[in-house]
Amino acid sequence: MGTTASSPRKKVNRIGLELQPYRGRKTTLCAGCGHNAISERIIDAFFEMGIEPSRVIKLSGIGCSSKSPAYFLGGAHGFNGVHGRMPSIGTGAILANRKMIAIGMSGDGDTGAIGIGQFVHLMRRNLPIIYIIEDNGCYGLTKGQFSPTADLGSKRKTGVVNDLPPVDTCALAIELGASFVARSFSGDKKQLTAVLKAALSHRGTAMVDVISPCVTFNDHVGSTKSYAYARDHDEPLGEINFVPYFEEIDIDYEPGSTQVVKMHDGSQLLLKKLEADYDPTDRLEALRVLHETSRRDEFATGVIYVEPDKIDFIEVLNLVEEPLATLPLERVRPAKAAFDEIMEGHR
Amino acid sequence: MLRSAVAAEDAAAKSPAPQVVNDFNIQVATVNGSGSQAANLVLFRSIFQMGIPVSGKNLFPSNIAGLPTWYTIRASKDGYVARKREIDVLVAMNADTARDDVLGLEPGAAVVYDDPMELNALRDDLFFYPVPFDKLIADVCSDAKLRRLVRNVIYDGVLAKLLNISRDQIEMALTKQLGRKVKALALNQAALKSGYDYADEHLTKQDPFVLEPMNQTSGKILIDGNAAAALGAMMAGVTVVAWYPITPSSSLCETLIDYMGKYRIDKETGKATFAVVQAEDEIAAIGMTLGAGWAGARAMTSTSGPGISLMAEFTGLGYYAEVPAVIFDVQRVGPSTGLPTRTAQGDVLSTAVLSHGDTKHLLLLPSSAGECYSMSLKAFDLAERFQTPVFVLSDLDLGMNSWMSEPFEYPTEPLDRGKLLDAETLERLGEWGRYKDVDGDGIAYRSLPGDGMPAYFCRGSGHDSEAHYSERPEDYEENLKRLTTKFDTARDAVPGPVIEREGEGLVGVLAYGSSHWAVLESCDQLNQEAGLALTYCRLRAFPFNGDLTTFIDRCERVYVVEQNRDAQMLSLMRMELTAERIAKLRSVLYFGGLPIDARSITDEILAREGHELAPPNSA
Numbered sequence: 030m031g032t033t034a035s036s037p038r039k040k041v042n043r044i045g046l047e048l049q050p051y052r053g054r055k056t057t058l059c060a061g062c063g064h065n066a067i068s069e070r071i072i073d074a075f076f077e078m079g080i081e082p083s084r085v086i087k088l089s090g091i092g093c094s095s096k097s098p099a100y101f102l103g104g105a106h107g108f109n110g111v112h113g114r115m116p117s118i119g120t121g122a123i124l125a126n127r128k129m130i131a132i133g134m135s136g137d138g139d140t141g142a143i144g145i146g147q148f149v150h151l152m153r154r155n156l157p158i159i160y161i162i163e164d165n166g167c168y169g170l171t172k173g174q175f176s177p178t179a180d181l182g183s184k185r186k187t188g189v190v191n192d193l194p195p196v197d198t199c200a201l202a203i204e205l206g207a208s209f210v211a212r213s214f215s216g217d218k219k220q221l222t223a224v225l226k227a228a229l230s231h232r233g234t235a236m237v238d239v240i241s242p243c244v245t246f247n248d249h250v251g252s253t254k255s256y257a258y259a260r261d262h263d264e265p266l267g268e269i270n271f272v273p274y275f276e277e278i279d280i281d282y283e284p285g286s287t288q289v290v291k292m293h294d295g296s297q298l299l300l301k302k303l304e305a306d307y308d309p310t311d312r313l314e315a316l317r318v319l320h321e322t323s324r325r326d327e328f329a330t331g332v333i334y335v336e337p338d339k340i341d342f343i344e345v346l347n348l349v350e351e352p353l354a355t356l357p358l359e360r361v362r363p364a365k366a367a368f369d370e371i372m373e374g375h376r
Numbered sequence: 377m378l379r380s381a382v383a384a385e386d387a388a389a390k391s392p393a394p395q396v397v398n399d400f401n402i403q404v405a406t407v408n409g410s411g412s413q414a415a416n417l418v419l420f421r422s423i424f425q426m427g428i429p430v431s432g433k434n435l436f437p438s439n440i441a442g443l444p445t446w447y448t449i450r451a452s453k454d455g456y457v458a459r460k461r462e463i464d465v466l467v468a469m470n471a472d473t474a475r476d477d478v479l480g481l482e483p484g485a486a487v488v489y490d491d492p493m494e495l496n497a498l499r500d501d502l503f504f505y506p507v508p509f510d511k512l513i514a515d516v517c518s519d520a521k522l523r524r525l526v527r528n529v530i531y532d533g534v535l536a537k538l539l540n541i542s543r544d545q546i547e548m549a550l551t552k553q554l555g556r557k558v559k560a561l562a563l564n565q566a567a568l569k570s571g572y573d574y575a576d577e578h579l580t581k582q583d584p585f586v587l588e589p590m591n592q593t594s595g596k597i598l599i600d601g602n603a604a605a606a607l608g609a610m611m612a613g614v615t616v617v618a619w620y621p622i623t624p625s626s627s628l629c630e631t632l633i634d635y636m637g638k639y640r641i642d643k644e645t646g647k648a649t650f651a652v653v654q655a656e657d658e659i660a661a662i663g664m665t666l667g668a669g670w671a672g673a674r675a676m677t678s679t680s681g682p683g684i685s686l687m688a689e690f691t692g693l694g695y696y697a698e699v700p701a702v703i704f705d706v707q708r709v710g711p712s713t714g715l716p717t718r719t720a721q722g723d724v725l726s727t728a729v730l731s732h733g734d735t736k737h738l739l740l741l742p743s744s745a746g747e748c749y750s751m752s753l754k755a756f757d758l759a760e761r762f763q764t765p766v767f768v769l770s771d772l773d774l775g776m777n778s779w780m781s782e783p784f785e786y787p788t789e790p791l792d793r794g795k796l797l798d799a800e801t802l803e804r805l806g807e808w809g810r811y812k813d814v815d816g817d818g819i820a821y822r823s824l825p826g827d828g829m830p831a832y833f834c835r836g837s838g839h840d841s842e843a844h845y846s847e848r849p850e851d852y853e854e855n856l857k858r859l860t861t862k863f864d865t866a867r868d869a870v871p872g873p874v875i876e877r878e879g880e881g882l883v884g885v886l887a888y889g890s891s892h893w894a895v896l897e898s899c900d901q902l903n904q905e906a907g908l909a910l911t912y913c914r915l916r917a918f919p920f921n922g923d924l925t926t927f928i929d930r931c932e933r934v935y936v937v938e939q940n941r942d943a944q945m946l947s948l949m950r951m952e953l954t955a956e957r958i959a960k961l962r963s964v965l966y967f968g969g970l971p972i973d974a975r976s977i978t979d980e981i982l983a984r985e986g987h988e989l990a991p992p993n994s995a
């Protein structure tokens with residue numbers, strides 16, 4: 030098996046890389062910020078999946094969350110865009126080079142407010158990208174204002190109460206036709222890593238909303254996005270095990286107790302059911318679970334919805350196999366005869 | 377009662393007009409959505425086929441159906457293609473505007489009109505030709521629904537007869553215009569014939585306007601600027617196109633989509649060598665363009681003023697992060713409703729410095745369909761060479777109207793993909809910094825995702841020469857200075873100003889974009905009417921270079937002609953030129969939303985020069 034360590038001290042992954050190239054620069058986010066934990070899980074997931082960092086493009090908008098691409102996969106190509114517009118940059122970059130693996134980092138403000146339009150349309154297009162929302166219910170970088178994912182009744186440190194209902198990015202994504210929708214918690218190491226690995230094996234958009242507490246502005250009593258609140262109200266849909274296509278299944282499970290979802294690349298997602306008849310490939314079911322848990326003031330986590338074989342935007346556009354960016358001249362400039370034909374048509 | 381040319385006979389009796397050959401202006405006044413555009417293009421094309429220089433301008437409302445629209449066709453033996461204000465032949469099909477249309481004519485004009493409107497009662501100094509359109513169309517077409525669509529072709533027939541276009545010519549133009557719509561052809565031909573025959577039998581030619589074959593158009597093509605720009609983009613090898621529909625730029629991307637679907641599908645696999653995305657708005661369109669440009673694609677978007685505003689933030693990012701992008705701006709009049717379908721040169725300033733912080737951008741200023749093509753090609757090279765957004769500033773007049781042009785040249789130059797890092801360069805440089813000026817021209821080497829070269833983290837204003845995050849004042853200043861160096865390098869790489877006319881005195885005229893044609897004609901008018909031979913310099917790009925200052929230095933004063941209220945190009949020059957040179961510049965501005973005409977320029981310059989020069993010695 031590829032992840033077997035070659036020596037007990039220097040762990041290498043299946044492509045022979047150590048963990049170091051998967052790390053980024055030193056974080057400048059607050060100590061304890063949920064976003065840092067997510068960066069760590071991204072490092073783990075890419076390492077364990079054995080993905081060459083130079084094959085990755087990291088994209089982001091603006092916010093504390095959008096700074097995080099600097100803190101993982103130092104050898105990857107990065108583009109830190111403008112507030113709320115990561116989806117469009119990602120769309121252009123992926124269309125230019127379909128061979129790259131894209132991960133987009135956003136915040137709940139970046140996505141839920143200024144960027145909601147681009148979020149909506151990216152979900153519709155099923156662009157191949159992992160879209161992560163580091164969801165802290167506030168605007169960290171501008172010092173704690175409520176964001177559109179703040180729950181009704183949640184309190185700021187100043188005591189101000191949020192009096193508008195939240196946007197549920199997962200429900201919205203499912204409604205819009207997203208093909209992989211998950212929610213997790215930055216504090217749930219095992220689940221988040223499994224979800225990220227599953228996202229990496231998905232074709233199309235993998236939208237992952239991660240509850241990621243802001244220790245500086247939104248981690249107090251009365252906040253519904255604090256660590257304490259998240260731990261108490263996290264409602265995992267089941268235990269997730271991810272078996273990548275390059276590994277054998279060595280997990281025992283009782284038939285009927287576990288649902289196996291086959292991902293597009295051949296990997297398998299084993300979901301041990303807690304909710305008796307929950308089926309993450311059923312869109313209505315997924316929406317039902319989201320609505321029911323939120324009505325109970327809980328949030329469901331895990332892979333909420335997955336449609337492994339939905340065609341992605343690259344296929345919709347019927348693009349050639351090679352990256353468009355580097356097609357040679359003769360493939361992008363029509364021949365003289367074609368040009369003459371066009372001229373002739375204008376006579 | 378046969379009323380043909382009743383009043384005209386009177387008029388003719390008063391002043392027998394000498395023939396006016398190949399030098400007049402036709403205006404067709406219709407209601408939009410009535411299928412008149414096809415009929416107008418048939419007329420336009422038939423004049424072109426006769427070898428007579430011709431221009432056509434569609435003056436249309438922002439509406440799908442039911443509002444007045446005018447189409448003017450100017451035949452000019454001297455080759456003038458700017459809009460001409462005076463109408464010589466009016467085709468009055470719109471009852472709502474007919475009265476004003478007729479009252480606005482100069483004496484001696486001809487009017488073809490829909491009989492029941494009885495326009496001949498309005499004036500007695502015009503030549504009137506009533507045509508019973510409804511009766512004629514009823515005979516041609518039994519299907520009432522189709523009648524509306526072919527009714528206008530009748531005036532093609534009438535005008536062909538009156539203006540001396542042969543039956544063959546006009547039929548050929550009709551066939552060409554309908555293209556593959558074979559079914560419609562027979563019906564249209566019948567309508568054409570009925571108009572021609574009616575004029576033949578019932579109308580007596582009284583007005584002086586006639587067409588005679590010339591040989592001034594052979595070998596030429598007819599094309600609108602948007603199609604030309606689209607062709608340039610395809611030949612430049614564009615691979616990612618993101619756009620959001622807006623008049624007058626939509627047809628640029630729509631034509632491009634047609635071309636690409638036909639000529640850019642990989643023969644072996646049947647797959648596309650391009651991606652076109654109709655984005656959710658212009659912010660997304662420019663974002664996709666920049667994302668693609670960053671990843672190494674030749675990427676573009678196309679829009680008009682409102683879209684430019686939305687692209688502001690991203691364009692600044694493109695400038696600071698140094699990402700290539702080509703942005704076509706087919707300019708139109710100001711925001712929201714009102715005159716979105718009218719032309720202007722109103723985005724010169726906003727595009728030149730679009731965004732916040734210290735930003736300035738390369739602008740290309742095409743004047744013709746030919747330049748819409750060649751500058752479109754050029755824009756992609758410049759964008760990659762200078763790793764920055766490049767604007768191509770066309771306008772509605774240039775973009776949406778059909779222009780005569782020499783056929784374009786097939787590009788023989790390879791693509792200039794700019795400074796891309798490769799193994800050899802990396803070795804030569806020893807160490808690479810994404811924003812390090814190693815050649816002294818302000819342009820650094822860039823790597824692309826997937827090219828095997830070192831990666832970098834692309835971001836906005838705050839980075840050092842290694843592309844690392846930095847808020848140090850020294851890093852920011854150094855970077856801004858390098859960007860200035862880069863901008864200066866671009867001065868001589870963009871198309872420079874050209875002297876279009878060598879004058880005799882010390883008075884110059886400066887113009888750019890679609891104003892060019894009116895300025896050329898105005899130069900002739902000024903010469904003929906006042907013996908004023910101006911030197912005419914045409915700007916083709918921003919930033920300016922030494923050729924502009926040389927020109928200004930040669931002149932005592934320079935009239936800067938623009939189609940905007942606030943002298944935007946002059947203001948831009950104010951930012952770059954010395955006070956002494958600025959003091960020589962005077963504005964001639966037109967901003968009515970219609971394409972600028974020569975007479976407006978001539979009159980203004982004459983008035984201004986009247987104080988400074990000896991009185992004109994012309995009659």
Ligand SMILES: Cc1ncc(C[n+]2csc(CCOP(=O)(O)OP(=O)(O)O)c2C)c(N)n1
Binds near residue numbers: 094095138139170176
């Ligand atoms: C156009 C624009 N408007 C406003 C801002 C200011 N701004 C920076 S980050 C931010 C909110 C970020 O919130 P979120 O996306 O939730 O990220 P977080 O910091 O919470 O991780 C805002 C409003 C900006 N950078 N750009």
Ligand code: SF4
Binds near residue numbers: 063064093094242
């Ligand atoms: S302000 Fe909040 S979101 Fe930002 S880095 Fe600190 S803890 Fe994280």
Ligand SMILES: [Mg+2]
Binds near residue numbers: 092137168169
């Ligand atoms: Mg936030």
